[in-house]
Every structure is written in structure tokens, then in C-alpha cells.
Amino acid sequence: MNFFISTVFAVVAFFINTQLNAEVDTSVITGYHFHTYFFQNNADSTSEALELREKIQELSTTLLAGCRLNVVNYGPRGPHLIGSYETCCNASAINPAQSFFMQNHGNLTIFLHPLTRYEVLDHTIRSMWLGKDMPLDISVLNHDLVEAPLCLPIPGIN
Numbered sequence: 001m002n003f004f005i006s007t008v009f010a011v012v013a014f015f016i017n018t019q020l021n022a023e024v025d026t027s028v029i030t031g032y033h034f035h036t037y038f039f040q041n042n043a044d045s046t047s048e049a050l051e052l053r054e055k056i057q058e059l060s061t062t063l064l065a066g067c068r069l070n071v072v073n074y075g076p077r078g079p080h081l082i083g084s085y086e087t088c089c090n091a092s093a094i095n096p097a098q099s100f101f102m103q104n105h106g107n108l109t110i111f112l113h114p115l116t117r118y119e120v121l122d123h124t125i126r127s128m129w130l131g132k133d134m135p136l137d138i139s140v141l142n143h144d145l146v147e148a149p150l151c152l153p154i155p156g157i158n
Contacts, residue, residue: 031115031151032089034067034101036108037134040074040083049083049108056087056100063100066093068151079123079136080111088115088151105130117145 038049049072056069067089074083089097101110109131113122119141 025116027116027148028091029114029116030091030148032091032094032097033111033113033115033151034087034089034097035080035084035111035113036087036105037080037111037131038083038108045107046074046083048106049085052104052106052108053085055104059100063096064089064093066090066151067097076137079138079140081135081137084111090151101130107131109134111136115149115151117148118143119145 036049036052039045053069053072056064056067060067060069064087067087070086070088072083072085073080076082077084087097098112101112109129111127111129111134113127116122116126118126120138120143123136123138123141
């Protein structure tokens with residue numbers, strides 16, 4: 001038991017030390033993904049997700065003008081292991097979008113992460129969950145994309 005506790009302590013200390021000694025990332029995040037998860041084989045869950053999607057679409061010219069909806073995935077796609085759809089928001093829309101999802105996700109889980117060139121970090125230590133955490137398959141992600149993906153259009157850039 002003491003060996004186990006010592007090993008856990010050493011791993012945690014190593015992780016904290018690595019994080020403290022890491023360079024500060026001062027790059028500007030230009031976009032975020034809000035992934036809405038639903039259980040595709042559950043009619044109630046799917047219906048709730050599609051109703052929320054309709055609300056997002058209705059607000060796409062007002063409150064969520066800096067966001068766009070992407071395709072509905074009725075099964076696993078990329079690191080997402082259940083049904084989902086993505087709302088891609090420019091940095092200018094992060095505050096209204098986060099407020100919207102926090103107040104309206106109901107029984108659904110929302111996975112929020114930034115869009116930087118570091119997909120694994122974005123989907124792990126740089127992410128947050130609204131609702132229950134879900135497992136991700138990060139083995140399909142790239143450690144370094146060289147350039148950050150964009151949520152187009154970006155006001156002032158495009």
C-alpha cells in the first residue's frame with residue numbers, strides 16, 4: 001500500500017512540476033467547439049438534442065451570430081463516441097454561446113474546447129464539460145496540427 005501511495009504521489013508531483021516548468025502559451029484562441037452529445041439510440045435524448053439544435057439555428061443571426069452549426073452525427077465520429085453535433089463559435093461569440101449552453105443544455109452533455117493547433121491538449125486539459133463527463137477516444141487526434149483550425153467567418157479577418 002505504501003508503495004502504491006508513493007508511486008501516485010511521484011506521478012502527481014512529476015505532472016505538476018512539468019506543468020509549472022512549461023512555457024506560457026500566449027497565442028490567441030480564435031474559436032471554440034461546443035459539442036452537444038446525445039444517445040442516438042434513445043428517442044428522448046435524440047429529440048432533446050435536435051430541439052436544442054433548432055434553438056441554436058433560430059439564434060444564429062442574433063445572440064449566436066458568431067457561431068455556425070455543423071452536421072449531426074448519429075453515431076461515433078472522431079474522438080466523440082456517441083451521437084453529437086458541433087457548434088463552432090468565433091472567440092467574439094464565446095460569452096453569449098457559453099451562457100446559452102449553460103442555461104439551455106437540459107439533460108444533454110456539452111463538451112467545450114478551444115481550437116488551437118494542439119488537438120490533444122484542447123480535448124483534455126484545456127476543455128470543460130457542461131453536464132456529465134463522457135469518454136473520448138483521443139487516439140484519433142493530432143498532437144500538433146501546425147496551424148489552428150478556424151471557425152469561419154471571423155469578423156475583422158474575413
